[in-house]
Amino acid sequence: MGWNAFAIVGLAVVLAALLLAAGIEDARTREIANAKNAAIALLAPLWWWALGLGWTDVGVQLLVAAIVFGVFVGAFAAGWMGGGDVKMIAAISLWLPLGSLVDMLMVMAVLGGAITVLMMIDQRRRRAFGTIEVPYGVAIAAAALLVLPAILPIDGPGPAAAQVAQTRS
Numbered sequence: 001m002g003w004n005a006f007a008i009v010g011l012a013v014v015l016a017a018l019l020l021a022a023g024i025e026d027a028r029t030r031e032i033a034n035a036k037n038a039a040i041a042l043l044a045p046l047w048w049w050a051l052g053l054g055w056t057d058v059g060v061q062l063l064v065a066a067i068v069f070g071v072f073v074g075a076f077a078a079g080w081m082g083g084g085d086v087k088m089i090a091a092i093s094l095w096l097p098l099g100s101l102v103d104m105l106m107v108m109a110v111l112g113g114a115i116t117v118l119m120m121i122d123q124r125r126r127r128a129f130g131t132i133e134v135p136y137g138v139a140i141a142a143a144a145l146l147v148l149p150a151i152l153p154i155d156g157p158g159p160a161a162a163q164v165a166q167t168r169s
Helices: 003-029 034-051 055-077 083-093 098-125 136-151 159-168
Strands: none
Touching (some): 003 136, 034 083, 083 098
16 A cells, blocks of 8 residues: 555545534534635645646646535525535535535435425424524535545545546546
8 A cells, every 4th residue: 555545545534524523513503614614625635636636637626616616605695505514515526526526416415405304394393483504514524424435546446536547548
């Protein structure tokens, strides 16, 4: 196992810890600290380096992240999600190849919908009124954690590693 394999595993563990911490924080406070989102985003270049991504691949990651950020800023402007959620999704998109990002977003939508329905049922059961603040960071973190193993190019590359390998050839 080379240095980059250790770096990849180490960075994946750090990412997983940050995602878990952000999800727990959002569940408790309905906020995600900027420091956690910044750490996720700022560690992405080390991830790219460990994977050996070329400048073109890095450019694609940045472009996709910018598009994702722009789309979800629209959701924030509409009042559908919080700013921390938007920043977290954009930061995670710096780590994921496009196919894995789409998978993550689909899982996130399903989990977010399930959390919303459960919160609505709970509100009705308690006969409470008012706006429900959904901790969408929980769904974002869980979805990212679910796709994370697929992007690890260790012991037989996952689908994401195959995507990276295709772009290098």
